[in-house]
Structure formats: C-alpha cells, structure tokens
Amino acid sequence: xxxxxxxxSSLSASVGDRVTITCRASQSIGTYLxxxxxxxxxxxxxxxxxxxxxxxxxxxxxxxxxAGADSTLTISSLQPEDVGTYYCQQCSSHPITFxxxxxxxxx
Amino acid sequence: QVTLKESGPVLVKxxxxxxxxxxxxxxxxxxxxxxxxxxxxxxxxxxxxxxxxFWSDGKSHxxxxxxxxxxxxxxxxxxxxVLTMTNVDPVDTATYYCVRTNWNRGIxxxxxxxxxxxxxxxxx
Numbered sequence: 001x002x003x004x005x006x007x008x009s010s011l012s013a014s015v016g017d018r019v020t021i022t023c024r025a026s027q028s029i030g031t032y033l034x035x036x037x038x039x040x041x042x043x044x045x046x047x048x049x050x051x052x053x054x055x056x057x058x059x060x061x062x063x064x065x066x067a068g069a070d071s072t073l074t075i076s077s078l079q080p081e082d083v084g085t086y087y088c089q090q091c092s093s094h095p096i097t098f099x100x101x102x103x104x105x106x107x
Numbered sequence: 108q109v110t111l112k113e114s115g116p117v118l119v120k121x122x123x124x125x126x127x128x129x130x131x132x133x134x135x136x137x138x139x140x141x142x143x144x145x146x147x148x149x150x151x152x153x154x155x156x157x158x159x160x161f162w163s164d165g166k167s168h169x170x171x172x173x174x175x176x177x178x179x180x181x182x183x184x185x186x187x188x189v190l191t192m193t194n195v196d197p198v199d200t201a202t203y204y205c206v207r208t209n210w211n212r213g214i215x216x217x218x219x220x221x222x223x224x225x226x227x228x229x230x231x
C-alpha cells in the first residue's frame with residue numbers, strides 16, 4: 001500500500017498569509033493526487049484533483065502542484081473560512097490511501 | 108442535483124455484521140467513469156477508504172487489511188450500493204460516508220460528491 005505523510009500536522013496562520021501544506025508518498029505517484037478540505041461537522045469537499053486541477057466552484061486562491069512523490073497545496077491568501085482540516089489522497093493505485101490530515105487555524 | 112444518502116444501524120454489537128446502504132440519484136449510472144466508494148472516519152481521526160465499485164462493469168476494490176471482512180455490491184435497478192462488514196469491533200466505530208467516485212482510468216480518480224455520513228457505534 002502507498003503511505004501518505006502530510007506536514008505539518010497542524011498550523012496556525014494569519015488572515016492574508018500564504019499557506020503551504022505538503023504531502024509525501026512512499027513511492028512516486030506523479031500527478032495522481034487529490035486534496036480535500038473538511039470543516040468541523042461536515043463531509044469533506046474536493047478542492048484539487050490530478051495534483052493541480054481546481055474543482056469547479058473552488059476559489060482560485062487554492063492551488064496544487066506535484067513532483068515525483070511530493071505534492072503541495074497552497075492557499076495564496078488565507079481567509080477565515082479556510083479553517084478546517086486538509087487531506088491529501090493518492091489515486092496512483094488501489095488501495096486508495098489518505099494522508100493523516102493537516103489542521104489549519106487562524107491566528 | 109447529485110445526492111448520496113447513507114442508511115443503516117446506528118448501533119451494532121461486537122462480532123455482528125454491519126450492513127450499510129447508499130442510495131444515489133442525479134447522475135448517470137451508465138457512465139463508465141462513475142462509481143461509489145465507502146470511506147470512514149473514526150471520531151477525531153483521519154479519513155480511511157474502504158472500498159469502491161463501478162456501475163458499468165461492477166468491478167470493485169477493497170482496503171487490503173479489511174478485504175476478508177468487507178463486501179461491496181450494487182443494485183442498479185434501485186440505484187443502491189451496499190457495504191457489508193463482518194465481525195465488527197469497537198475500533199470500527201466511525202462515521203461512514205458514501206461518496207461518488209469519478210474514475211477516468213489512467214488519468215484521474217477522485218471523490219467529488221459526498222453523502223452526509225452516518226455515525227455507526229460498535230458497542231455491547
């Protein structure tokens with residue numbers, strides 16, 4: 001199984017900050033990587049698929065990139081509504097696996 | 108409008124079998140890219156993918172360590188996907204999500220529509 005490791009596990013940033021979350025796979029997965037946002041008490045929501053494609057309706061401040069086993073989610077200017085937990089998910093091969101999550105809060 | 112709705116017991120006893128049903132609407136069941144996955148989330152913990160099944164060919168996959176306990180099936184006429192988990196344990200206590208899975212083979216695979224989730228507690 002491909003293991004996914006996210007960093008950091010949690011972070012606190014100010015409104016307007018640029019925020020970066022990293023996800024490392026235990027083997028190369030290319031662009032077979034998706035990102036989800038989960039707010040408290042809600043189901044997750046797809047943000048980015050295929051490493052860098054923005055899901056319809058998602059604000060353009062969210063972006064993604066990937067190279068080899070490493071992938072990055074960037075929020076260009078943090079907004080209060082971005083608080084939540086972010087998960088990466090590999091789809092290079094079954095079984096599908098998620099990262100452990102990154103909890104994002106506002107300073 | 109795409110909807111997925113989970114149904115099943117809220118409380119199950121250890122060693123029993125858990126059966127969850129997902130009823131879907133709003134998307135074409137003949138689309139070869141479309142399928143349904145089950146994903147769970149223990150309280151305060153991360154997401155865990157359990158299994159998927161695709162409408163067009165009925166092919167399915169399951170989590171490696173749960174394969175002996177999990178069965179996923181579909182009833183196309185009822186637009187339903189059923190997940191069965193045998194011999195449940197308190198560690199199986201989680202919110203179980205039914206999720207539309209979009210798989211363009213060799214290109215993309217992602218979960219783009221989620222049910223609201225159903226909390227299942229395993230306790231005697």
